[in-house]
Amino acid sequence: MTATKKLYVKTYGCQMNVYDSERMAEALGAQGYEQVDTPEAADMILLNTCHIREKAAEKVYSELGRLKPLRAAKPDLKIGVAGCVAQAEGEEIMRRQPMVDLVVGPQTYHRLPAMMEALERGGKALDTDFPEEDKFAHLPRDRRATRGPTAFLTVQEGCDKFCSFCVVPYTRGAEVSRPVERLLGEARDLVERGVREITLLGQNVNAYHGAGPGGDEWGLARLIRTMADIDGLARIRFTTSHPNDMDDDLIAAHGDCDKLMPYLHLPVQAGSDRILKAMNRKHTAAGYIRLIERIRAARPDLALSGDFIVGFPGETEADFQATLDLVEAVGYSSAFSFKYSPRPGTPAAERAQVDPAEADDRLQRLQALLTRQQRAAQDAMVGRTVNVLFEKAGRMPGQIVGKSEYLHAVHAKGDAGLLGRIAPVRIVESGPNSLGGVLA
Ligand code: SAM
Ligand code: SF4
Numbered sequence: 496m497t498a499t500k501k502l503y504v505k506t507y508g509c510q511m512n513v514y515d516s517e518r519m520a521e522a523l524g525a526q527g528y529e530q531v532d533t534p535e536a537a538d539m540i541l542l543n544t545c546h547i548r549e550k551a552a553e554k555v556y557s558e559l560g561r562l563k564p565l566r567a568a569k570p571d572l573k574i575g576v577a578g579c580v581a582q583a584e585g586e587e588i589m590r591r592q593p594m595v596d597l598v599v600g601p602q603t604y605h606r607l608p609a610m611m612e613a614l615e616r617g618g619k620a621l622d623t624d625f626p627e628e629d630k631f632a633h634l635p636r637d638r639r640a641t642r643g644p645t646a647f648l649t650v651q652e653g654c655d656k657f658c659s660f661c662v663v664p665y666t667r668g669a670e671v672s673r674p675v676e677r678l679l680g681e682a683r684d685l686v687e688r689g690v691r692e693i694t695l696l697g698q699n700v701n702a703y704h705g706a707g708p709g710g711d712e713w714g715l716a717r718l719i720r721t722m723a724d725i726d727g728l729a730r731i732r733f734t735t736s737h738p739n740d741m742d743d744d745l746i747a748a749h750g751d752c753d754k755l756m757p758y759l760h761l762p763v764q765a766g767s768d769r770i771l772k773a774m775n776r777k778h779t780a781a782g783y784i785r786l787i788e789r790i791r792a793a794r795p796d797l798a799l800s801g802d803f804i805v806g807f808p809g810e811t812e813a814d815f816q817a818t819l820d821l822v823e824a825v826g827y828s829s830a831f832s833f834k835y836s837p838r839p840g841t842p843a844a845e846r847a848q849v850d851p852a853e854a855d856d857r858l859q860r861l862q863a864l865l866t867r868q869q870r871a872a873q874d875a876m877v878g879r880t881v882n883v884l885f886e887k888a889g890r891m892p893g894q895i896v897g898k899s900e901y902l903h904a905v906h907a908k909g910d911a912g913l914l915g916r917i918a919p920v921r922i923v924e925s926g927p928n929s930l931g932g933v934l935a
Contacts, residue, residue, distance in 0.1 A: 508545025
C-alpha cells in the first residue's frame with residue numbers, strides 16, 4: 496500500500512510506552528500511515544500517555560487544548576489518545592474534549608486497525624477492555640520499517656504486586672507473560688533488521704514466566720540465555736525488576752551469560768523497613784542489600800541503578816535518613832528519584848500526606864547524594880577502555896555517540912560507518928551526563 500497519510504505519535508512515560516508507540520506506528524504503517532516529526536504535518540495525531548505520577552491526565556488535556564487550533568484549521572485531522580491515561584479516564588476524555596476521535600487503552604492496541612476503519616467512516620472509537628489475547632501477536636508488523644541498532648521488546652505486562660503507591664496494576668492490569676517462541680521470533684526479526692542490542696521490557700520484567708515451546712514455564716534467565724544464542728545479537732538488557740523476583744538463575748546469568756550487560760535497574764523505593772511495609776513492597780532494606788551483594792558476587796563490575804520515592808505518607812526524617820543510609824551503603828551509578836504523588840484509587844492516596852515543602856527538601860537532599868554517586872561512578876571510568884555500541888551522529892561534527900556495556904552515554908570522534916557497530920573506546924573525560932573517549 497502506498498503511504499499517503501501522515502501519522503504523528505507523541506510518547507509520554509516509560510520505555511514500555513516507547514515500544515507500544517513503535518508497534519502502533521508499525522500497525523498503522525500497514526494501513527498506509529507514514530510517520531512524521533511534527534503535529535502540523537499530520538493527518539492523525541496519537542498521544543501515548545502515562546499515568547504514573549501527578550497531573551498526568553491534566554497534562555494530556557492541556558496538550559489536547561494546544562491541538563485545538565490545528566484541528567479547527569484541518570477538520571479531517573484525527574486525534575487519538577492511547578496509554579494509561581486513556582485507560583484511567585476512558586469516555587471522560589471524549590466528554591471533555593469532543594474533538595478526540597479515538598481512545599484506546601494499553602491492552603487493546605491490536606484492535607487499532609479496526610478502530611481506524613471506524614474513524615475512516617466518520618465515526619469515533621473507544622476501547623479500554625482487558626481482553627485475554629496477546630495484543631502484540633495480533634498487531635500487524637510493518638517489516639519495511641527501518642531500525643536503529645537498539646530495540647525494546649516487551650516480554651511481560653501488568654503487575655500483581657500492588658505496591659500501595661502504584662497505579663500500574665489498575666491501568667495495565669494483571670501480570671501476563673508472552674510465550675517464548677513469539678519473543679524469540681520477534682528478536683530474530685529485529686536482528687535481521689539490524690538490531691544489535693535488545694532490552695527486554697516489563698513493568699515487573701523479572702516476574703516473567705512465559706510458556707516455553709514444550710508447554711513448560713520459562714523464567715527470565717532461561718529466556719535470556721536462549722535469546723543469547725541468536726547470531727548477530729550482541730547485547731541483552733532487561734528492565735524494570737522487583738527485588739523479590741531476582742531468582743538464583745537470573746543472578747547467575749549476570750556472571751555467566753556474556754551477552755547480558757553488566758547493568759541492572761533494581762528499584763528499592765525506600766530504606767526504612769516501616770515505610771517499605773507501608774508501601775507493601777514485601778522486602779526489607781537489609782534483604783535488598785544482601786541481594787545486591789549476591790548479584791555483585793556474580794558480576795563484580797555491575798553498574799546498579801534504582802528508583803526512590805520520598806515523602807511517602809508517614810515518612811519521618813528518621814525514615815528518610817534510612818533511605819540516605821541505604822544509598823550510601825549500596826552505591827548507585829545512576830538512579831531515578833521522585834516525590835510521592837498520590838494516585839487516585841491507590842491505598843496510599845487515602846493516607847495523611849507529608850508536608851510538600853518537607854518532601855521537596857528531602858528530594859533535593861537525596862538527589863544531591865545520588866548525583867555525587869553518579870559523578871563518582873562516571874569519573875572512575877576515565878582511563879578505562881569500554882565497548883561502545885554506536886547509535887547515532889553526535890552534536891559536534893565528526894562525532895558519534897553510543898552506549899557502553901554499563902549504559903553510559905559515550906561520545907567519540909569517528910566515522911559514520913561505525914554506526915550500528917561495537918568498538919572499544921578509551922575514556923578520556925567525564926561530563927555531567929556522558930563520557931568522552933577516543934577509539935582504541
Ligand atoms: N515495577 C517497578 C518496581 O517495582 O520498582 C517500577 C515501575 S514504575 C512504572 C516506575 C517508578 O515510578 C517506580 O519504581 C516508582 O519509583 C515510581 N512511582 C510509581 N508510582 C509513584 C507514585 N505514586 N509517586 C511517585 N513515584 C511513583
Ligand atoms: Fe508498581 Fe512496580 Fe509495585 Fe508493580 S511492583 S505495583 S509496577 S511499583
